[in-house]
Amino acid sequence: MISDMNFLQRIIYILQNYGMSYLKGAGTTLLIAIVSTVIGCIIGFAVGIVQTIPSDKTRDSLGKRFILKFFKIILRAYVEIFRGTPMIVQAVFIYFGLSQLFGIQLGMWKAAFLVVSINTGAYMAESVRGGIFSVDSGQMEGAKAIGMTHFQAMINVIIPQAFRNIIPQIGNNFIINIKDTSVLSIISIVDLFFVHKSVAGALYTYFESATIVMCIYLTMTLVASKLLSLWEKKLDGDDNYELVDMMDIGPQLKKERERK
Amino acid sequence: MEEIKNILEISHLVKSFGNHEVLKDIDFTVKKGDVISIIGASGSGKSTMLRCINLLEIPTGGSILYHGTDITNPKMKVATYREKVGMVFQNFNLFANLTVLDNCMVGPVKVAKKDKKEAEELAIKFLKKVGMEAYIHAKPKQLSGGQKQRVAIARALAMEPEVLLFDEPTSALDPQMVGEVLNVMGTLAEEGMTMLIVTHEMAFAKDISSHVIFMADGVIEEEGSSQEIFEKPKHEKTKAFLSRFRNL
Numbered sequence: 001m002i003s004d005m006n007f008l009q010r011i012i013y014i015l016q017n018y019g020m021s022y023l024k025g026a027g028t029t030l031l032i033a034i035v036s037t038v039i040g041c042i043i044g045f046a047v048g049i050v051q052t053i054p055s056d057k058t059r060d061s062l063g064k065r066f067i068l069k070f071f072k073i074i075l076r077a078y079v080e081i082f083r084g085t086p087m088i089v090q091a092v093f094i095y096f097g098l099s100q101l102f103g104i105q106l107g108m109w110k111a112a113f114l115v116v117s118i119n120t121g122a123y124m125a126e127s128v129r130g131g132i133f134s135v136d137s138g139q140m141e142g143a144k145a146i147g148m149t150h151f152q153a154m155i156n157v158i159i160p161q162a163f164r165n166i167i168p169q170i171g172n173n174f175i176i177n178i179k180d181t182s183v184l185s186i187i188s189i190v191d192l193f194f195v196h197k198s199v200a201g202a203l204y205t206y207f208e209s210a211t212i213v214m215c216i217y218l219t220m221t222l223v224a225s226k227l228l229s230l231w232e233k234k235l236d237g238d239d240n241y242e243l244v245d246m247m248d249i250g251p252q253l254k255k256e257r258e259r260k
Numbered sequence: 261m262e263e264i265k266n267i268l269e270i271s272h273l274v275k276s277f278g279n280h281e282v283l284k285d286i287d288f289t290v291k292k293g294d295v296i297s298i299i300g301a302s303g304s305g306k307s308t309m310l311r312c313i314n315l316l317e318i319p320t321g322g323s324i325l326y327h328g329t330d331i332t333n334p335k336m337k338v339a340t341y342r343e344k345v346g347m348v349f350q351n352f353n354l355f356a357n358l359t360v361l362d363n364c365m366v367g368p369v370k371v372a373k374k375d376k377k378e379a380e381e382l383a384i385k386f387l388k389k390v391g392m393e394a395y396i397h398a399k400p401k402q403l404s405g406g407q408k409q410r411v412a413i414a415r416a417l418a419m420e421p422e423v424l425l426f427d428e429p430t431s432a433l434d435p436q437m438v439g440e441v442l443n444v445m446g447t448l449a450e451e452g453m454t455m456l457i458v459t460h461e462m463a464f465a466k467d468i469s470s471h472v473i474f475m476a477d478g479v480i481e482e483e484g485s486s487q488e489i490f491e492k493p494k495h496e497k498t499k500a501f502l503s504r505f506r507n508l
Contacts, residue, residue: 138349138352139353145353147339160357244397
């Protein structure tokens with residue numbers, strides 16, 4: 001019987017009987033965290049870019065300025081609301097609210113992706129805004145001086161640099177998402193934390209199960225942060241460069257293009 | 261004889277920041293092939309005037325005619341105008357995320373909508389002109405100041421502008437790097453490039469300019485040929501300013 005075993009034996013017993021459930025739970029957690037972080041980043045970039053569109057009193061028409069202002073207020077509200085309320089409450093609010101008010105049965109999976117994505121989006125929007133402001137203003141002037149529009153300068157010059165600057169924030173959000181998806185058990189998502197609650201409840205092994213779950217969460221976040229730092233290094237590129245002999249620039253560049 | 265056309269006509273240009281009037285009633289014209297140096301003490305409005313011409317600062321009043329069209333009109337497409345009026349900055353402002361080659365290609369490809377091959381040839385042609393063709397794979401952070409500025413000049417040239425504006429192009433450089441940038445600018449002037457140069461390099465200005473503008477306190481105090489300004493300045497302020505550069 002499990003009550004006769006010591007701590008280690010209990011852990012082994014749990015793993016033998018429920019190991020797959022934990023793994024599946026961890027898989028669910030990772031899936032939601034990865035997908036929602038990606039969608040959240042896209043939302044964040046879109047919001048951040050719109051929020052930093054300058055409005056020119058003399059050159060933009062009144063209508064354009066009004067629409068821009070309107071969108072900025074809406075986006076501001078979105079950011080404040082979703083940063084300012086707990087995700088667990090948002091999950092309940094959206095999952096039950098949509099079905100009660102509008103009769104939309106979203107299903108718990110869609111609701112889960114939706115909640116984590118828009119939550120991440122709200123945080124990322126602020127990071128993106130900060131990232132854009134952190135790029136030296138001379139970069140925008142340089143881009144404008146060769147005839148780029150605000151949008152072209154953003155896409156070709158500012159966003160790539162802002163993106164590099166906010167990768168640590170993206171990693172941060174990803175790790176937060178791995179942990180915080182645990183609150184989704186409130187809308188019956190069977191993630192790692194849900195598995196823990198079920199197993200612990202069935203066997204009365206709260207400490208042992210928690211130990212297992214702690215280890216799994218920590219493994220996931222450590223691996224994630226290592227992968228992210230590798231990605232950063234890769235994006236920074238080589239510190240060295242090769243001088244090109246212009247005599248054979250043709251073939252050199254051709255090789256380059258083929259590699260791309 | 262065919263009359264040489266005015267590329268730019270600046271008249272009654274005024275620029276204020278809040279209630280501080282930086283430029284007061286500036287008038288001058290730029291003809292094709294002109295090399296105009298703009299000299300004067302720091303804070304006299306030289307850079308602001310240059311930035312107004314490129315609309316990086318929006319003028320408070322007056323007009324800037326580009327081939328007869330007022331570009332300060334809010335309905336003008338600023339980006340299209342800027343393609344034709346290149347600018348070289350004190351701090352280079354090379355795109356930090358792009359290689360030297362891409363810095364010079366991004367304008368022709370994205371703005372002028374040239375195809376990649378043509379843009380590449382154009383970029384390399386101008387990088388050769390400034391002697392930076394060996395560095396096409398380098399990123400701006402790996403270059404020295406003088407090298408950055410030469411790439412910045414190539415980037416501006418790759419847009420094939422009608423006029424090039426230089427905003428203190430050598431002020432952020434170590435003394436030994438100033439020469440390489442001035443050499444490039446000298447070559448451009450000889451080839452007939454129309455240039456407006458804000459500079460503190462008096463010997464260079466004297467040498468290269470077809471026309472010199474001396475500014476003080478937001479107005480053009482005196483203007484004339486290089487000889488007139490540097491050898492026979494009429495106004496007291498000009499004399500006082502130039503007396504600080506004895507070795508001319």
